[in-house]
Amino acid sequence: MDFELTAEQELLNQTAREFCEKELIPHEGLLEKTNELPRELELDIRRKAMTVGLHACNMPESVGGAGLDCVSLTLVAKGLSRASLALAESVRRPCNILTACEGEQVTHFLDPVMRGEKRECIAMSEPDAGSDLKAMKTRAVKDGSDWVINGTKHFIANVRLCEFVILFAVTGEDQTPVGTRKRISCFLVDLDAPGLEVANGYEQMGHRGYHNNILRFDDVRVGGWQMVGAEGEGFKVASDWLGGPGRLTIAAVCQARAERAFEVAADCAAQRRQFGQPIGKFQGVSFPLADMAIDIRLGDLLLMNTAWRVDQNFPTVIEDGAMAKVWCSEMLGRVADQAIQTCGGMGLMADLPLERIYRDARFERIWEGTSEIQRHIISRQLMRERGV
Incomplete structure (x- = not known):
């Protein structure tokens, strides 16, 4: 078997590791002392990462990313992750779920993420539904062309540094030979949407500056265009x-x-x-x-x-x-x-x-x-x- 890296992969590995040593690790002491990642520092790291080509390097070329293969992405992740998580995550590698964006989702969510103007978080876990995603209780109910969302999510990472959330919610149920099956769908929801509360999460034992938050949805209305993929395909x-x-x-x-x-x-x-x-x-x-x-x-x-x-x-x-x-x-x-x-x-x-x-x-x-x-x-x- 050939374990040798290509010249491009060697360069990516070196670039990520040098960026980590120069731009990330020097700030670890600040995170440990204050338990906060200043917004201006997070944005500065994001801008510098864009300059050296590390921003959104996991995204396909068709949406403006680098289109790296998995081996190359893994080398980049290793190089950056020698630093504290909050700092490493400032070098944005957007969730690849966003590649499924279509129409208005592209201009409102995907494009700003690719330009470094917006950041997303992901909301799946609930107080009574951790590893068992099918047990989630957050629901989205159809109302005309809109959906109305109610429920609570927790353990949501660094919400206060983000502009929108990739949300998973139950949109219906089907009867199957083995019992009731919930239909789970995926939505893109602006964090400033009326009825959406961003609350402080729990005090945690590590990962200073990388906070968890609680999201509470109280009749949060989103347009049908904000659903990613077809209804029921969220799982x-x-x-x-x-x-x-x-x-x-x-x-x-x-x-x-x-x-x-x-x-x-x-x-x-x-x-x-x-x-x-x-x-x-x-x-x-x-x-x-x-x-x-x-x-x-x-x-x-x-x-x-x-x-x-x-x-x-x-x-x-x-x-x-x-x-x-x-x-x-x-x-x-x-x-x-x-x-x-x-x-x-x-x-x-x-x-x-x-x-x-x-x-x-x-x-x-x-x-x-x-x-x-x-x-x-x-x-x-x-x-x-x-x-x-």
């Missing part, structure tokens, strides 16, 4: 996004942070001296470093192989993405923990990025589908292949 739209780009991006984030944590730990092991020699000479330190290096190498191989399989249109993209997310998210937890152990007391101090990486790592096994959900997806496919 397919969500599954396509989560199964491919969403979960693979999470895996890339985890891989990048694991590599950064390992570099800090390895440098510490080489530089810190105890009993007259570098601590990396002791097996109690060096053997765990070897295990970390193996874990990271395996994660990188799985991540890049999955991205390659996406580009080759393999039929098991959803299961492949689930495998990559499970391994990389759980591997990050192990590596972050051992990196702190290697650095000892200093690993717990804010002078090093390890305590932040350790806190943030715990998120990755939960959002975009928990590890348990990913294992369900993988095992279900294994049984399908055997006719079960």
